[in-house]
Amino acid sequence: MQQFLIRSGYGAGMWLVLLGLVLAGCGRGNDATAAIELTMVEQASPHVGPATVRFRLDDTQTGQPVTGAAIKVEGNMTHPGMAPSLAEATEVAAGTYEAEINYTMRGDWYLFFDIRLADGQTLTRQVDVPGVTE
Amino acid sequence: MDNAPTTTPQSGTDLLEWPVIGRFLRWRYARPAMQLPLLLGAIVMVAHGFVGPQLAPRNLASLLTWVHYRGVLIVVLLVAGNFFCMACPFMLTRDWARRFFKPALNWPRWLRNKWLAVGLLVAVLFAYELFDLWGSPWWTAWLIIGYFAAALAVDALFKQASFCKYVCPIGQFNFAASTFSPLEVKVRDTNTCATCTTVDCIKGTRHPDDRELVLQRGCELALFQPEKVGNMDCTFCLDCIHACPHDNVGITTRLPGSELWDDTRRSGIGLFSKRKDLAALAAIFMFGALLNAFGMVSPVYAVQQWIATQLGTTNEVPVLAILFVALLIVEPVLLMGGAALWTRRATGTPEPLMPIMTRFAYALIPLACGVWAAHYGFHLLTGLWTFIPVTQAAFADFGLPFLGEPLWQWTGFSTGAVYPLEIGLISLGLLGTLLVAYRIAERDYPRRARRVFIPWAVLVVVLWASALWLLSQPMEMRGTMLGG
Numbered sequence: 034m035q036q037f038l039i040r041s042g043y044g045a046g047m048w049l050v051l052l053g054l055v056l057a058g059c060g061r062g063n064d065a066t067a068a069i070e071l072t073m074v075e076q077a078s079p080h081v082g083p084a085t086v087r088f089r090l091d092d093t094q095t096g097q098p099v100t101g102a103a104i105k106v107e108g109n110m111t112h113p114g115m116a117p118s119l120a121e122a123t124e125v126a127a128g129t130y131e132a133e134i135n136y137t138m139r140g141d142w143y144l145f146f147d148i149r150l151a152d153g154q155t156l157t158r159q160v161d162v163p164g165v166t167e
Numbered sequence: 168m169d170n171a172p173t174t175t176p177q178s179g180t181d182l183l184e185w186p187v188i189g190r191f192l193r194w195r196y197a198r199p200a201m202q203l204p205l206l207l208g209a210i211v212m213v214a215h216g217f218v219g220p221q222l223a224p225r226n227l228a229s230l231l232t233w234v235h236y237r238g239v240l241i242v243v244l245l246v247a248g249n250f251f252c253m254a255c256p257f258m259l260t261r262d263w264a265r266r267f268f269k270p271a272l273n274w275p276r277w278l279r280n281k282w283l284a285v286g287l288l289v290a291v292l293f294a295y296e297l298f299d300l301w302g303s304p305w306w307t308a309w310l311i312i313g314y315f316a317a318a319l320a321v322d323a324l325f326k327q328a329s330f331c332k333y334v335c336p337i338g339q340f341n342f343a344a345s346t347f348s349p350l351e352v353k354v355r356d357t358n359t360c361a362t363c364t365t366v367d368c369i370k371g372t373r374h375p376d377d378r379e380l381v382l383q384r385g386c387e388l389a390l391f392q393p394e395k396v397g398n399m400d401c402t403f404c405l406d407c408i409h410a411c412p413h414d415n416v417g418i419t420t421r422l423p424g425s426e427l428w429d430d431t432r433r434s435g436i437g438l439f440s441k442r443k444d445l446a447a448l449a450a451i452f453m454f455g456a457l458l459n460a461f462g463m464v465s466p467v468y469a470v471q472q473w474i475a476t477q478l479g480t481t482n483e484v485p486v487l488a489i490l491f492v493a494l495l496i497v498e499p500v501l502l503m504g505g506a507a508l509w510t511r512r513a514t515g516t517p518e519p520l521m522p523i524m525t526r527f528a529y530a531l532i533p534l535a536c537g538v539w540a541a542h543y544g545f546h547l548l549t550g551l552w553t554f555i556p557v558t559q560a561a562f563a564d565f566g567l568p569f570l571g572e573p574l575w576q577w578t579g580f581s582t583g584a585v586y587p588l589e590i591g592l593i594s595l596g597l598l599g600t601l602l603v604a605y606r607i608a609e610r611d612y613p614r615r616a617r618r619v620f621i622p623w624a625v626l627v628v629v630l631w632a633s634a635l636w637l638l639s640q641p642m643e644m645r646g647t648m649l650g651g
Contacts, residue, residue: 112644113223114234114550116578139643
């Protein structure tokens with residue numbers, strides 16, 4: 034039994050190192066929705082407290098705004114384990130969306146956009162919000 | 168200096184006598200059975216660190232390392248003992264490697280102390296701030312792999328548990344904190360040891376026909392059970408328990424911190440009062456706790472910006488270096504040196520300051536435990552449930568979405584709810600430190616204990632107040648310290 038456990042441990046450890054070396058070189062595959070661009074239109078200056086996040090979605094290939102998308106927005110700190118601020122965006126004009134985010138603490142934040150397009154395709158985008166202050 | 172002998176309180180409950188836990192710990196495969204799940208967890212974390220999202224809150228490598236592992240580690244140390252060294256996955260891979268690489272070298276004599284490990288502990292704290300390790304799953308994954316590689320390399324070359332005793336920064340953290348643990352691996356009946364002729368607890372058990380074949384290891388950290396005092400350097404590996412043919416080693420309860428004022432000679436360690444390196448570890452454990460917490464609050468950015476302006480630089484290395492030197496060398500030397508000077512005046516003796524500082528440094532450990540527990544406990548509790556959605560998302564990332572839609576709203580306790588607990592932990596640490604400082608004063612200066620105690624009480628109250636001040640500051644976690 035001990036032999037088995039120790040042998041398993043070593044085997045797993047070796048795989049761990051190998052896995053690290055292999056995975057470290059891995060890249061992401063092509064994103065079929067890469068042409069969809071998210072641009073911040075208006076973002077209240079990053080201060081602690083509630084903030085309206087306004088952004089646009091555009092298809093850079095057609096030059097058309099992306100309408101009818103269902104978008105979940107997560108505001109979170111770059112430090113793991115903090116409470117995120119979650120919201121669903123509403124479309125306020127063609128391709129323009131708004132969400133209410135609550136920056137609960139000073140520091141570096143990011144906005145994570147989980148987007149489902151009208152045709153069912155999904156994509157994610159991220160915008161950094163560094164240095165939220167009082 | 169007056170020096171009176173002290174005694175260690177006799178132990179109470181023996182964990183090995185408990186129905187289920189005791190039976191499990193007596194099982195000779197208990198340690199690998201605990202190590203294997205942590206090893207598998209490390210593999211998952213490394214894999215996710217490399218191929219998962221490079222957002223620290225959404226990645227298992229960064230989340231489990233910097234929120235859950237650290238938090239559970241300090242909690243287990245303070246409510247039980249050094250069970251994380253017991254379950255250390257690095258030692259599992261190292262044990263198997265040693266089947267192929269028999270180490271031939273002895274650890275160099277000039278390195279048989281804690282100076283290297285203390286330096287590495289400071290280096291880890293420095294790298295944590297400089298590279299914002301908490302915010303990088305990729306670097307965290309490499310850190311885990313680097314740790315495995317370092318443990319393998321050191322213990323493939325050097326005999327015994329050289330990595331644990333002389334190198335491992337996490338191990339030194341655990342050793343320091345475990346001096347305040349309620350459990351201790353300890354001889355049950357010293358009379359049994361007095362008649363023992365085989366000393367298997369230190370030598371191990373070898374095959375009768377092949378003396379090269381080790382059937383059961385003895386203590387690889389050079390802790391001879393009959394002369395072992397306290398938890399310093401004890402990894403709870405259970406080798407001594409399994410090796411003892413008389414079933415005379417247990418895991419017993421004790422008064423937490425009582426070993427800190429016990430200055431009897433310890434096997435594998437010597438006298439606490441003569442070990443400047445161990446005293447430095449205790450001091451770094453205390454002031455490092457404040458520094459690590461200081462890195463999370465707003466004033467640190469103002470201080471760093473001021474230093475950077477004075478230096479005319481935007482390079483974070485010299486700025487952080489100055490901060491570290493100020494808080495980990497200058498501040499301890501000034502504060503502890505001041506208390507030692509006051510002690511010398513109170514006793515009217517020409518005793519050098521360094522021995523006084525060395526003896527009283529151990530008193531700082533309980534307060535340090537309180538500060539570490541408050542800091543890491545904060546992250547653990549406020550992010551307690553975050554591992555659930557991140558695990559759900561990680562399996563989905565690996566093409567196994569069977570855990571369902573991630574429950575991102577699952578977080579943990581509010582910061583307001585955790586705040587009183589933080590104050591309580593730091594204040595309990597203060598009480599422990601005051602008790603230890605008084606007992607050391609009583610031990611070394613029985614006729615002037617109160618007068619000697621006062622400067623150290625003032626010192627620890629100052630440290631306690633600074634910890635409370637840190638808690639009251641607005642939190643701010645940034646990776647861009649110098650306005651970058």
